[in-house]
Amino acid sequence: MKLKIKKTSKIIYLVVITLAILCLAELLVTNRLSTMGWKVQALEKEADQLKKENEALTEEMSLQASLARIALRAQELGFVQSDSVSYLTPQIPVALK
Amino acid sequence: MSINFKVNLLFVGFALVGITLAGRLFYWQIINSDRLKVTAEGQRWSFFEIPAQRGEIKASDGSSLANSKEAYLLYASLPQVDKAPAEIAAKILPFLENTDEEGLKTQLNRKNVLWVPLKHKVSRQAKEGIENLNLKGLGFEKEETRNYPEGSMSAHLLGFVGVDANGQDKGYFGLEGYYDLELKGKPGAKKWEKDASGKPILLGENMTEEGKNGRTLVTTIDRTVQYLIEIKLKEGIEKYGAKSGTIIVMEPGTGAILGMASQPSYDPSTYYLFEKTLYRNPAVSLAYEPGSTFKVVVMAAALNEKAVDEETVCDKCSGPRTIGEYTIKTSTEKYYPNSNLTDIIKHSDNVGMVFVSEKLGLEKTLEYLKRFGFGQKTGIDLEDEDSPALRADKNWRTIDLATVAFGQGIAVTPLQMVRAVGSIANKGKLVEPFIVKKVIDGQKVSEITPPKSKQIISPATASQVTKMMVEAVEAGEAKLAKLKGFEIAGKTGTAQIPLEGHYDKEKTVASFVGFAPAQNPRFVMLVTLREPSASIWGSSTAAPLWLEISKELFTYFGVLPGV
Numbered sequence: 001m002k003l004k005i006k007k008t009s010k011i012i013y014l015v016v017i018t019l020a021i022l023c024l025a026e027l028l029v030t031n032r033l034s035t036m037g038w039k040v041q042a043l044e045k046e047a048d049q050l051k052k053e054n055e056a057l058t059e060e061m062s063l064q065a066s067l068a069r070i071a072l073r074a075q076e077l078g079f080v081q082s083d084s085v086s087y088l089t090p091q092i093p094v095a096l097k
Numbered sequence: 098m099s100i101n102f103k104v105n106l107l108f109v110g111f112a113l114v115g116i117t118l119a120g121r122l123f124y125w126q127i128i129n130s131d132r133l134k135v136t137a138e139g140q141r142w143s144f145f146e147i148p149a150q151r152g153e154i155k156a157s158d159g160s161s162l163a164n165s166k167e168a169y170l171l172y173a174s175l176p177q178v179d180k181a182p183a184e185i186a187a188k189i190l191p192f193l194e195n196t197d198e199e200g201l202k203t204q205l206n207r208k209n210v211l212w213v214p215l216k217h218k219v220s221r222q223a224k225e226g227i228e229n230l231n232l233k234g235l236g237f238e239k240e241e242t243r244n245y246p247e248g249s250m251s252a253h254l255l256g257f258v259g260v261d262a263n264g265q266d267k268g269y270f271g272l273e274g275y276y277d278l279e280l281k282g283k284p285g286a287k288k289w290e291k292d293a294s295g296k297p298i299l300l301g302e303n304m305t306e307e308g309k310n311g312r313t314l315v316t317t318i319d320r321t322v323q324y325l326i327e328i329k330l331k332e333g334i335e336k337y338g339a340k341s342g343t344i345i346v347m348e349p350g351t352g353a354i355l356g357m358a359s360q361p362s363y364d365p366s367t368y369y370l371f372e373k374t375l376y377r378n379p380a381v382s383l384a385y386e387p388g389s390t391f392k393v394v395v396m397a398a399a400l401n402e403k404a405v406d407e408e409t410v411c412d413k414c415s416g417p418r419t420i421g422e423y424t425i426k427t428s429t430e431k432y433y434p435n436s437n438l439t440d441i442i443k444h445s446d447n448v449g450m451v452f453v454s455e456k457l458g459l460e461k462t463l464e465y466l467k468r469f470g471f472g473q474k475t476g477i478d479l480e481d482e483d484s485p486a487l488r489a490d491k492n493w494r495t496i497d498l499a500t501v502a503f504g505q506g507i508a509v510t511p512l513q514m515v516r517a518v519g520s521i522a523n524k525g526k527l528v529e530p531f532i533v534k535k536v537i538d539g540q541k542v543s544e545i546t547p548p549k550s551k552q553i554i555s556p557a558t559a560s561q562v563t564k565m566m567v568e569a570v571e572a573g574e575a576k577l578a579k580l581k582g583f584e585i586a587g588k589t590g591t592a593q594i595p596l597e598g599h600y601d602k603e604k605t606v607a608s609f610v611g612f613a614p615a616q617n618p619r620f621v622m623l624v625t626l627r628e629p630s631a632s633i634w635g636s637s638t639a640a641p642l643w644l645e646i647s648k649e650l651f652t653y654f655g656v657l658p659g660v
Contacts, residue, residue: 037291037298055167056221062161062246067324085652087582 143291149282150241152311154255154272156320157534161246163255163273163365168218168242171227171235173205175213178234182206188230189215192223195370217260218242243273249364250327251318253378254357254532256480257365270376272314272532273365274480279536282311315535317353322346325649326358330624333642334360338630339607343380343511344646349519349612349621352528352547354477377481384485384508385625388592388635389428389445390610391504394517395454396442397562398465401525401554404456407561411436411452418448420499425451428591442565443573445589447503454502462498463490468553469517470527471509476548477530484510504592505600514610515623521566522586522612522621525559526550567615573636580648582658586618587611587643589635594628604628607635609643619654622647 063069125133154163171189178185182205186198193201193216204213217240219227224237243258243266256271268277285308290301326344334342346356359379363371377383399405415434418425427447433440441449454462466472472487485508488497500506512530520527529548536543566586573589590608593600608625612618622643629638650656 034292034298052167058164059166059244062164062244065160066246066248067320068248068250071324087657 141290143287143289145287147285147287147308148239148241149284149308150310151243151258151266151282152280153313154280155313155315156318156323157316158320159315160320162251162316162318162320164244164246165241166244167221168240169221169224169237170217170240171215171219171224171237173213173215174234174236175205175207175211176234178205178232180232185232185235188232189227189235192226193219194223195367243366245364245366247320247324248366249362251323251358252362252365253359253380254316254318254323254354254479255365257368257376259368268480270481271378271479272316275478276312276314276533280311280314283309285309310539313537314533315537316532317348317355317534318357318532319346319355321653322356322650323358325653326356326646329642329646329649330358330360333624333626333638336631337607337626337638337642339626339638340628341379342624342626343383344622344624345380345511345515346620346622346650347515347519347530349522349528349618352516352519352530352550353534354530354532355620378479380511381475381477381479382481382483382510384483384510385606385627386507386592386595387504387509387514388590388606388608389447389503390514390518390588390590390608390623390635391507391509392442392445392450392502393521393562393566393588393610394465394469395450395457395462395502396438396565397521397554397558398462398469399453399457400438400561401465401558402457402461404458404461405438405453407438409438409456411441411446411449413452414441414446414449416448418451418499420451420496421494423496423499425499439565439568442569442588445503445569445573450502451499454498459493459498462501463487463493465553466501466507468527469520471507471513471517475512475516475530477512478532482510482512484513504590511623511625514608515621518588518610518612518623519621520553521559521562522618523550523559524556525552525554527553563615566611570611580644580651580658583613583647583651583656584615585611585613585644585647586615587613587640589640591633591635603633605633605635607633607637607639609635609639611643611647613647613651614656619656620647620650622650 151165153161153165156162171193173185182202185205186201190196190198190201196216201215204215207213215235219237220242227235228237245252245255252271254271256269256273256275258266258273259269261267266281268274268280273280286306287304289303290298292298326346330342330344333339341360343359344356345354347354357378357380361375363375368376412435414432414436416432417427425447428445431444432448433444433446436444436446436449438453440446441453457465466487472484474482474484476482487507497506516527516530528550531545531547534545536545563586566588567584569589570585570587588610590606590610592606592608593602594604594606595601596604606625606627607629608623610621610623612621624639624643624646626639626642632638651658
């Protein structure tokens with residue numbers, strides 16, 4: 001009988017300690033997470049900033065790739081439009097069997 | 098004072114306090130409940146709309162013709178503004194394009210409001226400039242604005258994005274208008290619990306409604322062709338002293354529009370600075386009388402019906418024709434007795450064409466006008482397409498049958514004309530012109546299959562008319578400008594412009610329509626110049642311009658001479 005009571009007490013202690021540890025763990029996690037809002041905000045801000053930079057680069061790229069811009073740049077680099085075009089026609093071999 | 102009196106007085110005091118408390122509670126909990134609820138919600142929740150980015154419009158090579166860029170709404174939080182409205186307006190005005198200073202002052206002077214919008218679509222650079230002024234009470238909210246990297250190129254094709262009655266972005270005209278719903282997308286929303294300092298609570302409640310960015314359109318527009326015809330059209334209008342002009346380049350086998358340009362034009366990013374009359378695309382909406390370019394259509398109809406054939410000789414071509422009170426002459430007042438059909442096209446003989454249309458007859462002529470797509474829209478995917486109506490069948494007179502043979506007394510749009518001639522290039526099959534070939538929705542790409550073409554004349558008829566058109570270029574009016582080694586099928590047109598019930602003698606629409614290489618056409622193109630002052634004739638204005646453009650197109654498409 002005494003042994004049975006001792007065993008039951010041990011089980012109860014174990015359960016209580018486990019519960020206490022779990023409660024403490026939850027408290028610690030909740031405490032940590034509840035103040036993580038600032039990190040989320042910072043990450044969102046960073047993501048927003050990167051998106052803005054990406055958009056700015058895309059805008060700049062599309063402007064630089066425009067044909068009007070390319071034509072102007074070509075002119076600045078000294079390219080001129082060719083007036084004459086020569087067509088190379090394939091030569092038939094002289095000796096044919 | 099008796100004790101009863103004191104007790105009663107205390108009782109009255111407590112009652113008064115109780116009534117006052119009840120009254121205040123009633124005031125705050127009943128009368129002000131809605132306002133407090135909103136304030137509480139505002140303190141507890143962050144609400145944030147995730148705007149949908151408008152879809153892109155791309156050329157056939159994937160380069161961007163229209164996309165969205167960063168912009169801002171400039172607003173003023175009036176309780177925080179600490180300077181006079183006039184001073185603020187004067188300081189921010191230099192950064193804001195096309196803004197009225199009085200309008201800004203009016204907004205800043207408003208009473209009984211906490212927040213006023215000052216200017217939409219402020220650029221990033223302007224935002225930075227205004228932020229550097231450190232003016233209290235001014236803030237920015239992110240929005241987007243439309244960006245057209247190629248400037249005013251393809252303005253009529255693209256249309257523009259304006260605002261509707263609710264202040265929301267909306268596409269008008271061109272592709273922006275036609276595909277507005279696809280391009281718009283759907284905004285999303287995000288709602289989450291926040292703490293006292295405004296930061297999100299990770300373990301709190303949050304809700305997200307996913308939005309959808311607009312779809313991206315990939316068009317058939319060849320950026321190089323478009324750029325070329327825009328430049329050449331501007332140069333041609335200046336050279337020939339024309340008031341306006343249009344060029345359309347189309348793939349005859351599919352109906353894919355490779356290029357479409359009209360002048361005068363506008364810049365879609367600053368459309369509000371231009372006359373509204375410029376917004377409509379003349380290539381698909383402006384009616385004109387096609388003149389002699391129409392002769393190939395009537396000739397094709399007559400040949401297809403076997404009303405005439407290669408052996409037919411015109412026995413009424415020795416001089417002017419009188420029909421009722423009207424006299425039909427040739428444009429040069431030269432006459433070619435016993436002309437065959439090729440001669441009629443080569444000499445652009447009005448009298449010869451009257452002979453042909455009389456052989457075809459009114460009923461068949463009207464049937465073929467409809468077969469070639471005249472009097473109805475082509476179905477192109479542009480918002481502003483229109484079609485001049487054909488005269489009701491019962492209202493056609495003998496003179497109308499005669500004049501339609503040489504393209505007068507009938508109104509068409511440039512797109513209808515190029516499509517009709519395109520059917521001759523395409524072995525008798527009439528296509529439905531289109532511009533968007535692909536729609537991209539995230540990762541999903543949908544190819545748009547163009548509608549099936551209709552066989553409206555036989556391939557043999559198409560081949561016969563092609564030969565006549567080649568002859569017209571080789572030996573006809575446009576022969577001076579032809580390109581050596583390239584077989585071009587084409588026809589000039591010089592149409593008088595109707596003015597108050599009669600035709601103006603000085604003003605014309607000069608045009609040239611054709612396709613090349615004649616036997617295996619890579620493109621069909623129409624050039625029209627309205628009221629050219631250098632010369633009224635299509636052979637001297639539109640034809641050389643057409644040939645100049647085609648020379649560049651041959652090089653670009655890698656078309657060799659002798660093909």
